Amino acid sequence: MHGLVNRAIQCFVRDTYGGATWERLAKQAEAPVAGFEALFIYDDEVTDRMIDAAEEVLGRSRETILEDLGTYLVSHPNVGSLRRLLRFGGDTFVEFLQSVDDLPWRAALAVPDLDLPYFDVVSEDDGVVRVLCRSERPGFGHVLVGVIRTLADDYGALAILEHEGREGVDEWISVRVLSAEFSEGRPFQLAAES
Numbered sequence: 001m002h003g004l005v006n007r008a009i010q011c012f013v014r015d016t017y018g019g020a021t022w023e024r025l026a027k028q029a030e031a032p033v034a035g036f037e038a039l040f041i042y043d044d045e046v047t048d049r050m051i052d053a054a055e056e057v058l059g060r061s062r063e064t065i066l067e068d069l070g071t072y073l074v075s076h077p078n079v080g081s082l083r084r085l086l087r088f089g090g091d092t093f094v095e096f097l098q099s100v101d102d103l104p105w106r107a108a109l110a111v112p113d114l115d116l117p118y119f120d121v122v123s124e125d126d127g128v129v130r131v132l133c134r135s136e137r138p139g140f141g142h143v144l145v146g147v148i149r150t151l152a153d154d155y156g157a158l159a160i161l162e163h164e165g166r167e168g169v170d171e172w173i174s175v176r177v178l179s180a181e182f183s184e185g186r187p188f189q190l191a192a193e194s
Contacts, residue, residue, distance in 0.1 A: 001041070001042050001043070001044050001046065001047040002041060002042075002111070002113065002114050002115065003036045003037050003038045003039055003040040003041065003042060004038050004039075004111060004114060005047060006031070006036040006042055006046060006047055006050065007035065007036040007037075007038045008069065008072075008073060008079075009047070009050050009051070009054070009069065010022060010026075010031075010035050010036055010050075011072075011076075011078060011079070012068070012069050012072040012073075012076075013025055013054065013058075015072070015076055015078060016068070016072060017058065021057060021058070024057055025050065025053045025054055025057045025058075026050075026053075028053040028056065028057060029046070029049035029050045029052070029053035030046075030049060031046055031049065031050055031053075039111075041113075044137070051065065051066075051139070062139065062142075063139075063142045063163070066139045066140075066142035066143045066146070067142045067143065067145050067146040067149075068146060069143055069146060070142070070143040070144060070145060070146020070147040070148075070149075070150070071146040071147070071149065071150045072146075073143075073146070073147060074086060074146075074147050074150045074151060074154065075150050075154075083154070085106060085107070085110065086103075086147070086151060087151075087154070088106070089102065089103075089106075092155060092157075092180055093151065093152055093155035093156075093157035093159070093177065093180055094129075094157075094177060094180055096151055096155065097121060097129050097131070097148070097175060097177075098121055098123075098129075099121075100119050100121050100131055100144075100148075101119045101120050101121045103116060103119055104116040104117070104118065104119065117133050117134055117135035117137075117140050118132075118133075118134040118135070119131060119132060119133055119134075119144075120132040120134075127176060127177070128174050128175065128176050129174070129175045129176075129177070130164075130172055130173065130174050130175070131144065131148070131172070131173040131174075131175065132170060132171075132172055133170070133171040133172075133173065134169050134170050134171075135169060135171075136169055138166055138171075140171065141163055141166065141171025141172070141173055142163055142171075144171075144173060145161050145163050145173055148161060148173065148175060149161050152175075152177075153185075154185055155180075155185045156181060156182055156183045156184050156185030157177055157179065157180050157181070157182055157185075158177070158178045158179040158182035158183075159175055159176060159177045159178060160175070160176045160178065161173060161174070161175050162174045
């Protein structure tokens with residue numbers, strides 16, 4: 001697993017639940033308490049052990065933890081660069097949704113060896129947008145639900161999201177946009193503040 005993924009889990013736990021919780025989780029998962037180097041590659045088992053330990057230490061389901069991780073990745077001030085990368089996908093939430101299938105390509109520009117799942121976006125006649133997340137590793141669809149739900153708020157859109165489950169390597173997410181301009185979105189600048 002790419003070190004960025006493990007570091008994201010580490011930072012999520014540390015920033016959300018505190019350093020002591022991260023230390024407890026890391027020890028239980030036999031992960032480095034000092035943390036992960038973002039550009040190293042780690043054994044997938046380390047990531048699996050961390051998620052398993054998070055379920056026990058945090059007392060939350062795997063799906064909830066992964067969705068909360070997705071929320072963290074685009075809402076916490078410590079990871080603002082990812083929010084900027086995602087917001088580059090469009091001026092409106094609907095435009096962003098239509099660009100989700102470009103995420104692996106955009107991420108590869110920044111981190112060429114980061115292996116993201118395959119995404120496909122399908123618009124249906126009833127106004128529902130369905131997003132396919134295809135990955136050998138289960139759970140990424142839940143992370144994507146957290147990302148999309150947070151970006152709906154970020155854009156000021158009102159949307160209902162549902163993780164439809166996993167079948168084989170495919171996870172489907174349905175997104176029904178009730179109002180694209182429900183509220184004023186968060187201010188956005190492409191350039192990072194200095």
